[in-house]
Amino acid sequence: MNKRNMQKKLITYLLWIPLISSCSGIPLLSEHKNNIPVDSIPTGASIYVMGKFHSTTPSVVNQYSIHPITYNKEDESLYGRITIKHEGCQEKSVIVNSQIISSGLKTTLDCTEKTQTVTKQQDNTDKSVVQRLQQLQTLKDEKLISDEEFREIRIRILDSI
Numbered sequence: 001m002n003k004r005n006m007q008k009k010l011i012t013y014l015l016w017i018p019l020i021s022s023c024s025g026i027p028l029l030s031e032h033k034n035n036i037p038v039d040s041i042p043t044g045a046s047i048y049v050m051g052k053f054h055s056t057t058p059s060v061v062n063q064y065s066i067h068p069i070t071y072n073k074e075d076e077s078l079y080g081r082i083t084i085k086h087e088g089c090q091e092k093s094v095i096v097n098s099q100i101i102s103s104g105l106k107t108t109l110d111c112t113e114k115t116q117t118v119t120k121q122q123d124n125t126d127k128s129v130v131q132r133l134q135q136l137q138t139l140k141d142e143k144l145i146s147d148e149e150f151r152e153i154r155i156r157i158l159d160s161i
Contacts, residue, residue: 001026034062034063034064034099035060035061035062035063036060036061036062036063036066036082036096036101037058037059037060037104037105037107038057038058038059038060038061038082038104038105038107039057039058039059039104039105039107040057040084040085040086040106040107040108040109041107041108041109042086042089042109042111043056043057043058044056044057044086045057045084045085045089045109046084046085046086047059047061047082047083047084048082048083048084048085049061049066049082049083050053050065050066050068050071050075050078050079051075051078051083057084061082062076063096063101065082066080066082066096067079067080067096080095080096081093081094081095081096082094082096082105084107084109086109086111088111089109089110090109090110090111092107092109092110094107103158120143129157129158129160129161130152132157133157136150136153136154136157137150
């Protein structure tokens with residue numbers, strides 16, 4: 001094969017790479033260079049990288065801080081992850097993959113404080129059923145829980161008998 005034919009093939013291959021990349025839905029290069037935008041709903045959540053506080057959302061995290069070349073053996077489970085925490089919400093840990101590297105991370109946290117109230121009620125197994133029902137009525141009377149929550153929790157208490 002002569003040099004001219006090799007150049008034509010090389011050019012053809014180079015022209016196909018962006019086309020194939022765009023069809024896959026994954027960009028060939030990151031839109032953000034080495035920085036990954038991180039945002040959450042609700043905003044103001046704490047971002048942790050390799051177990052250490054980084055910043056609050058919305059923010060930008062450097063890809064190399066998520067995938068460091070060297071790290072302690074005890075931090076192995078944190079490698080390649082971003083953890084997002086917000087008061088009143090469940091912690092969310094996300095593995096950073098090529099899609100996140102190229103497009104950024106936008107996540108919605110589960111902030112159902114009502115679920116936490118129900119869980120606390122269920123954990124009070126040392127109290128008698130009567131005490132738990134009285135405490136539940138007090139929460140309802142003080143408008144700390146809705147009528148629907150009252151009914152749900154009451155049913156759970158009675159089902160535990």
